[in-house]
Structure formats: C-alpha cells, structure tokens
Amino acid sequence: MHIIKIGLLTVLLGVTLLFSASGCVDDGDGMTRYTARNQHRPGIQTVVVPIWTRGKDIYRRGIEMDLTKALVKRIELDTPYKVTKKDRADTELTGTLELVTQRTLSFNPDTGQPREMEVNFRVSFEWNDLRTGKNIVKRKSFNVAVVYLPDAPYNENFYLGSQKLMEKLAIRIVETMESDWGN
Numbered sequence: 182m183h184i185i186k187i188g189l190l191t192v193l194l195g196v197t198l199l200f201s202a203s204g205c206v207d208d209g210d211g212m213t214r215y216t217a218r219n220q221h222r223p224g225i226q227t228v229v230v231p232i233w234t235r236g237k238d239i240y241r242r243g244i245e246m247d248l249t250k251a252l253v254k255r256i257e258l259d260t261p262y263k264v265t266k267k268d269r270a271d272t273e274l275t276g277t278l279e280l281v282t283q284r285t286l287s288f289n290p291d292t293g294q295p296r297e298m299e300v301n302f303r304v305s306f307e308w309n310d311l312r313t314g315k316n317i318v319k320r321k322s323f324n325v326a327v328v329y330l331p332d333a334p335y336n337e338n339f340y341l342g343s344q345k346l347m348e349k350l351a352i353r354i355v356e357t358m359e360s361d362w363g364n
Contacts, residue, residue: 222359244343247343278304301324302324306319
C-alpha cells in the first residue's frame with residue numbers, strides 16, 4: 182500500500198511538472214503564447230471619441246450617440262486610457278455606423294410571432310495618433326450581432342437588443358485597441 186502511494190505521488194508530480202513547464206513556450210518562431218505584460222500600447226495616455234456618424238440609410242435617431250457613450254464607458258473601464266477633449270488627446274477614435282439590420286431567427290408556433298430576433302451592426306472605424314498623424318488601427322465593415330427575445334416572458338424589443346449589441350460592439354472595438362501580440 183505504501184509503495185502504491187509513493188508511485189502515485191511520483192506520477193502526479195511528473196504530470197504537474199510537465200504541465201507547468203509547458204506554460205510559456207517559444208518554438209523559435211518568435212511567437213509567445215502567454216505574457217504578463219500590459220496589452221495596451223505604451224506611450225498613449227489619452228483618447229478623444231467624437232460622436233460617431235450614421236450611414237445615410239440609418240433612420241434610427243440617437244443610435245450613434247448611444248454607441249459613442251458605450252465606447253467611452255468601455256474605454257474608461259477596460260483600458261488605461263483617459264477619454265478627454267481633442268486639444269488634450271494623444272489619439273482619436275472615429276467611426277461610422279454603416280448598417281443596422283435585424284432578422285427573425287425563429288417563430289413561436291402557437292402565435293406566429295417572432296421568438297428570437299438578431300440585430301446586427303456594421304461599423305468602420307479608425308484609431309489615429311494625433312501627435313504623429315499615423316493610423317494605429319483601421320477596420321472596415323466590422324460586424325457584430327446579438328440575439329434578443331421579443332416573446333414572453335422576456336418581451337425584449339429592438340431598443341433592448343440594440344443596447345446589448347452596443348455593449349458587445351464597444352468591447353470588441355476596445356479589444357482592437359490592445360497591442361498586437363507580436364509586438
């Protein structure tokens with residue numbers, strides 16, 4: 182019985198060492214799988230986020246203002262950058278809400294009413310360094326979608342669905358503000 186315990190402990194120790202040794206591997210190709218360093222770009226402290234624009238075929242009023250507010254909130258929460266006025270900013274994040282679509286994913290067979298709806302935003306945006314004039318990030322036709330439930334008991338409407346989408350879109354855009362993994 183004592184030999185079995187020692188053998189089991191040896192196996193567990195070997196497996197633990199194997200997994201801990203493989204935690205940060207560089208295969209010689211310069212690609213590091215894990216890092217503890219800051220994922221935000223050094224030298225940038227402030228960003229200005231002017232109100233985004235709406236595409237010519239978007240008729241929902243105020244949606245660009247709500248998206249801008251969601252972006253400002255997410256930048257302040259998830260990054261070390263401070264949102265400020267343009268004359269004090271190191272960088273500027275501008276964008277256009279190009280397309281808003283919604284479609285029915287499924288119907289309630291009893292009522293014929295939509296059970297699940299999907300709302301999708303397509304945006305294009307740029308993050309520019311105001312000090313150098315260089316483009317940091319540029320994305321065209323960046324799509325994000327969420328599903329909302331208009332059927333009882335949830336009774337969500339387009340407004341609630343679009344609010345969820347704006348939060349998700351803001352998170353995705355702020356993720357693009359992180360440093361490239363290779364740098």
